[in-house]
Amino acid sequence: DAGVTQSPTHLIKTRGQQVTLRCSPKSGHDTVSWYQQALGQGPQFIFQYYEEEERQRGNFPDRFSGHQFPNYSSELNVNALLLGDSALYLCASSPALSSNQPQHFGDGTRLSIL
Amino acid sequence: EDQVTQSPEALRLQEGESSSLNCSYTVSGLRGLFWYRQDPGKGPEFLFTLYSAGEEKEKERLKATLTKKESFLHITAPKPEDSATYLCAVQGWGAGGTSYGKLTFGQGTILTVHP
Numbered sequence: 212d213a214g215v216t217q218s219p220t221h222l223i224k225t226r227g228q229q230v231t232l233r234c235s236p237k238s239g240h241d242t243v244s245w246y247q248q249a250l251g252q253g254p255q256f257i258f259q260y261y262e263e264e265e266r267q268r269g270n271f272p273d274r275f276s277g278h279q280f281p282n283y284s285s286e287l288n289v290n291a292l293l294l295g296d297s298a299l300y301l302c303a304s305s306p307a308l309s310s311n312q313p314q315h316f317g318d319g320t321r322l323s324i325l
Numbered sequence: 326e327d328q329v330t331q332s333p334e335a336l337r338l339q340e341g342e343s344s345s346l347n348c349s350y351t352v353s354g355l356r357g358l359f360w361y362r363q364d365p366g367k368g369p370e371f372l373f374t375l376y377s378a379g380e381e382k383e384k385e386r387l388k389a390t391l392t393k394k395e396s397f398l399h400i401t402a403p404k405p406e407d408s409a410t411y412l413c414a415v416q417g418w419g420a421g422g423t424s425y426g427k428l429t430f431g432q433g434t435i436l437t438v439h440p
Binding site for chain 2: 215242244246251252253254255256259266267269301303305313314315316317318319
């Protein structure tokens, strides 16, 4: 049973560029959340997608946007990259929104901004 | 706003030396408190969910407990392979009794177990 998969594993960009990160949820899961984890910190919630809509958003600027596809996979887009966007970006999936099931995480995409 | 504080920031133990990690939280209606383990270069791995004060969960050398203000992760007779960062997160009920699943994490406790 495949878990949460993310691509790419590593990415290097320069300031001002745009990036797209991808996530495939665990089989049977339909809700996808994205988190940003800076070095030495806990993950911070960016937003959550369910039924192809953004259902909840954390304190991140509009430069961060996302999308969920009919097969439940998701993308995270970041525009006008800043040095401070360098971090590990984690995708987590879980069953339907009202479930008490825990979120399961992928191994993340390490984004470095030069 | 939900808040989670973990202590200590780092903990060094000798193999077999039992100890506890602390997670203090404030949340407007606790839906669940989650413990995760994170190895370097990996994503968080789910360990436990606790839902109400007084609840306890066990898995091998780990035991998680919950009160109304904090949770403890007890590690009994740890081994070097228990070395990792342990993360605590809360999920609260939103307005109207709904929950959209946002997890608020602490900064983690880095555990190192020496042989």
